[in-house]
Amino acid sequence: xxxxxxxxxxxxxxxxxxxxxxxxxxxxxxxxxxxxxxxxxxxxxxxxxxxxxxxxxxxxxxxxxxxxxxxxxxxxxxxxxxxxxxxxxxxxxxxxxxxxxxxxxxxxxxxxxxxxxxxxxxxxxxxxxxxxxxxxxxxxxxxxxxxxxxxxxxxxxxxxxxxxxxxxxxxxxxxxxxxxxxxxxxxxxxxxxxxxxxxxxxxxxxxxxxxxxxxxxxxxxxxxxxxxxxxxxxxxxxxxxxxxxxxxxxxxxxxxxxxxxxxxxxxxxxxxxxxxxxxxxxxxxxxxxxxxxxxxx
Numbered sequence: 001x002x003x004x005x006x007x008x009x010x011x012x013x014x015x016x017x018x019x020x021x022x023x024x025x026x027x028x029x030x031x032x033x034x035x036x037x038x039x040x041x042x043x044x045x046x047x048x049x050x051x052x053x054x055x056x057x058x059x060x061x062x063x064x065x066x067x068x069x070x071x072x073x074x075x076x077x078x079x080x081x082x083x084x085x086x087x088x089x090x091x092x093x094x095x096x097x098x099x100x101x102x103x104x105x106x107x108x109x110x111x112x113x114x115x116x117x118x119x120x121x122x123x124x125x126x127x128x129x130x131x132x133x134x135x136x137x138x139x140x141x142x143x144x145x146x147x148x149x150x151x152x153x154x155x156x157x158x159x160x161x162x163x164x165x166x167x168x169x170x171x172x173x174x175x176x177x178x179x180x181x182x183x184x185x186x187x188x189x190x191x192x193x194x195x196x197x198x199x200x201x202x203x204x205x206x207x208x209x210x211x212x213x214x215x216x217x218x219x220x221x222x223x224x225x226x227x228x229x230x231x232x233x234x235x236x237x238x239x240x241x242x243x244x245x246x247x248x249x250x251x252x253x254x255x256x257x258x259x260x261x262x263x264x265x266x267x268x269x270x271x272x273x274x275x276x277x278x279x280x281x282x283x284x285x286x287x288x289x290x291x292x293x294x295x296x297x
Contacts, residue, residue, distance in 0.1 A: 017159055018182070019142065021065055021152045054110035057135055059097045063090045065155050066146040069113070069137060073106030084146055091148055113137050114202035117282075119177040120210040122222070123238030133206070134181060138195045160185050161291050168292045170268050176211070176222055180262065183272055183285035197283075204281040210234050211262070215244040216252060222262040226276045229256070 047055075062068045066087050078086070089096040101107055113135040121129035147155045158166075160182055166172035167179065174182065188194035211222040212234055223229045229252070245252065249263045259273040272285045 017157045018163060018185070019065075019067070019155070019157050020163065021147070021155060050115075051110060053133055054113045054135065055108050057113060058108040058110065059090065059094060062097065063087060063094075064148050064152045067143070069109040069139075070101070070106045071109040071112070073104065078104070080144055080146075087146065087148065091150065109137075114198045115206055116198065116202070117177075117181055118206040118208045120208055122211045122213055123235055124213075124242060131208070132177070134177070136198050138191065138198070161288075164288050164291055168268055173267060176262055176264070176270070177209075179270060180272060180285055183288050184283055186286035186288060187283045201281045207279045207282075210236070213242050214252075215242060217246065217248045219249045219263060219265040221249060221252065222264060224260040224262070224274075225279075226258055227256070227260040228258045230260070 058069045066083060068083070086096070086100055090100070114137065115133060116136040117134045118132070119134070120131050123129075142157065145155050147153060163172065163174070163182060164179075167174045185194070188197065207225065209224055211224060212230060214221045214223060214229060221229070249265070253259065253261075253263070253273055259275045261273050263271045263273060271289070272287075274284050278284055
């Protein structure tokens with residue numbers, strides 16, 4: 001779970017759909033996006049990170065779009081106007097999220113969130129950098145959702161292919177980490193298969209991806225761990241200049257043995273190349289270029 005964006009085509013066992021949230025202000029394309037807060041900005045020493053991060057993600061999801069991931073909840077489900085009031089209350093004061101469960105019972109469904117990936121904002125991209133965990137969760141159906149009109153301006157649900165086509169057409173922008181992860185989702189054709197995979201894979205931990213940029217003659221390479229060009233000791237703090245190589249994206253790809261990179265020619269023109277096995281039981285990103293052939297006819 002992170003900030004994302006969707007369309008309406010139904011929800012099925014076979015073709016899974018993704019919930020995406022469009023932000024009011026366009027994020028600096030160089031940033032990985034904001035890291036959600038906890039209940040308060042004060043550290044809670046007794047709260048384990050794997051619990052705290054999940055609570056934070058669930059709270060922010062409810063605050064921004066009204067989707068409540070809860071468990072052990074009994075009794076009457078709140079009417080939509082009442083749920084909207086609580087959504088607004090939590091937006092103003094995050095502690096009201098705790099108050100909600102104290103009043104209506106249940107608790108945040110933290111173990112329905114499965115660790116999926118970990119991205120660190122590249123250096124020299126923005127004054128703010130984030131060490132971001134992406135969670136994935138699965139729901140059988142979606143209730144009526146409401147964007148908060150503050151951070152989020154639009155809510156959509158859509159098939160993966162539709163999202164990628166919108167990105168390719170310039171109708172939707174996907175930051176590189178989101179584009180990479182959606183291309184991983186393409187490896188799964190069934191809801192239950194992907195859900196089982198995510199549950200088992202989350203037990204194997206995460207590898208942090210710190211993209212290392214290299215400028216070329218016709219674009220930028222975002223190099224990822226395992227690639228021939230990835231440094232043995234990556235520059236964590238931006239103390240080194242960004243490397244420039246007098247060659248094209250295609251030439252550098254042809255001369256490499258181990259590939260794990262994103263080749264960016266523009267915000268809506270990116271190719272992911274990976275010929276090595278992912279760590280921690282993950283799957284490779286799928287080649288999505290064929291999805292765009294029909295739109296070029």
